[in-house]
Amino acid sequence: MDLQGIESLLGVSSPWVITDTQIHTQNLEIDVYIDFERGSKFPCPNCGTICSVHDSNFVRVRHLDLFEYRCYLNIKVPRTNCDKDGIKTTHIDKWSRKGSHYSFKFEALFIRLIREMSVLAISRELGEPDNNLWRSFRYHVKNKTIYSFDFNTVTRVCVDETAIKRGHNYVSIFTDYDTGHVLFVADGRKKEVFDLFYGWLWDNNGHPGNIELFSMDMSKSYKAGQREYFPHSEVVFDRFHIKKCLNKAINDVRNAEVKDVESLKKTKYMWLKNEKNLTTTQQEKLSEFILESSTNTAHAYLLKNSFDQLWCVQSHAIIPLMDSWIETALSLTLKPITKFINTIYDHYNGIIMSIKTGVTNAISEGLNSVMQLARTRARGYRNPQNFIDMIYFLGNPE
Numbered sequence: 506m507d508l509q510g511i512e513s514l515l516g517v518s519s520p521w522v523i524t525d526t527q528i529h530t531q532n533l534e535i536d537v538y539i540d541f542e543r544g545s546k547f548p549c550p551n552c553g554t555i556c557s558v559h560d561s562n563f564v565r566v567r568h569l570d571l572f573e574y575r576c577y578l579n580i581k582v583p584r585t586n587c588d589k590d591g592i593k594t595t596h597i598d599k600w601s602r603k604g605s606h607y608s609f610k611f612e613a614l615f616i617r618l619i620r621e622m623s624v625l626a627i628s629r630e631l632g633e634p635d636n637n638l639w640r641s642f643r644y645h646v647k648n649k650t651i652y653s654f655d656f657n658t659v660t661r662v663c664v665d666e667t668a669i670k671r672g673h674n675y676v677s678i679f680t681d682y683d684t685g686h687v688l689f690v691a692d693g694r695k696k697e698v699f700d701l702f703y704g705w706l707w708d709n710n711g712h713p714g715n716i717e718l719f720s721m722d723m724s725k726s727y728k729a730g731q732r733e734y735f736p737h738s739e740v741v742f743d744r745f746h747i748k749k750c751l752n753k754a755i756n757d758v759r760n761a762e763v764k765d766v767e768s769l770k771k772t773k774y775m776w777l778k779n780e781k782n783l784t785t786t787q788q789e790k791l792s793e794f795i796l797e798s799s800t801n802t803a804h805a806y807l808l809k810n811s812f813d814q815l816w817c818v819q820s821h822a823i824i825p826l827m828d829s830w831i832e833t834a835l836s837l838t839l840k841p842i843t844k845f846i847n848t849i850y851d852h853y854n855g856i857i858m859s860i861k862t863g864v865t866n867a868i869s870e871g872l873n874s875v876m877q878l879a880r881t882r883a884r885g886y887r888n889p890q891n892f893i894d895m896i897y898f899l900g901n902p903e
């Protein structure tokens with residue numbers, strides 16, 4: 506094989522030379538040997554002084570395939586002999602990064618492929634152990650994805666929890682409300698995730714004091730975490746989460762009533778869905794219930810609509826209107842509704858802030874599809890960190 510041809514293909518130039526290639530036809534591999542010219546000198550990795558070479562080792566890294574052959578670069582790595590530091594192993598950063606099993610080009614190929622297929626599938630396709638690929642991926646996410654943020658500009662943050670697998674192994678995801686960037690992903694959903702986020706900001710040149718607002722669900726642990734670690738910030742409870750609680754109350758009212766009122770059977774979604782998403786038959790049925798006004802469920806339903814209207818009112822009118830809504834709601838004396846009102850009292854300021862600011866976690870709604878994709882791409886991941894890295898990667902398009 507023409508060594509000079511391969512030299513130009515690989516961008517090998519003085520002091521580097523290709524001294525040999527070996528083709529292993531049986532296992533379809535090519536080894537390319539890259540050496541340095543005799544008498545070459547290299548900087549000491551400690552102090553940078555140009556030193557003579559003491560001895561050397563070969564480092565073997567996987568490169569892009571050559572035809573159907575897996576290609577490996579065997580790069581001669583010199584150990585320098587420095588007057589001050591003694592004998593030191595250098596690293597040649599022309600083809601691969603230190604400690605990597607792969608050349609830069611191979612790594613770039615692998616990272617491109619992750620956008621298209623799972624790490625497990627890539628591992629099979631390229632014939633590389635998946636834990637080596639995950640390690641390489643980790644490096645990429647840490648140094649390319651996360652490093653490219655300016656954490657200092659972040660002021661409003663959405664926090665969401667999501668299950669790695671259905672129903673268990675939760676992670677908490679901190680997203681920048683203004684850009685939609687996934688800022689931080691923590692294992693678990695306890696209050697300590699706020700402590701970790703606090704440390705994460707410091708470690709990445711951000712400033713916890715810059716965070717003005719957290720948008721979150723009404724979980725006790727998030728509330729406690731925010732209060733403890735970011736006491737200066739405001740809390741906004743996510744409108745859709747509040748709505749979900751009220752929907753649950755409406756459904757509980759219906760469940761309690763359905764035994765006595767035959768016509769309420771099989772109407773669950775009619776009361777919960779957005780009116781404009783109902784079929785004509787459902788709309789007619791709903792109007793009938795409302796006109797009749799004889800069921801608790803219909804009364805509770807109207808309350809739900811007027812609660813929703815609160816998000817359209819002027820700032821100064823929010824509190825009086827909220828208080829009068831609560832008064833009307835209490836007068837119905839329905840247990841599930843009273844329970845919901847207690848939830849309002851427990852989260853009063855954050856709910857008022859939701860109406861005032863209009864901030865919701867909707868920006869991180871896109872996270873649902875990211876999570877869906879992350880579950881597919883990270884299929885067979887060996888530890889939660891791999892999955893977390895996948896969320897950073899997919900949640901922050903480059």
Ligand SMILES: [Zn+2]
Nearest residue numbers: 549552587590
């Ligand atoms: Zn030195």
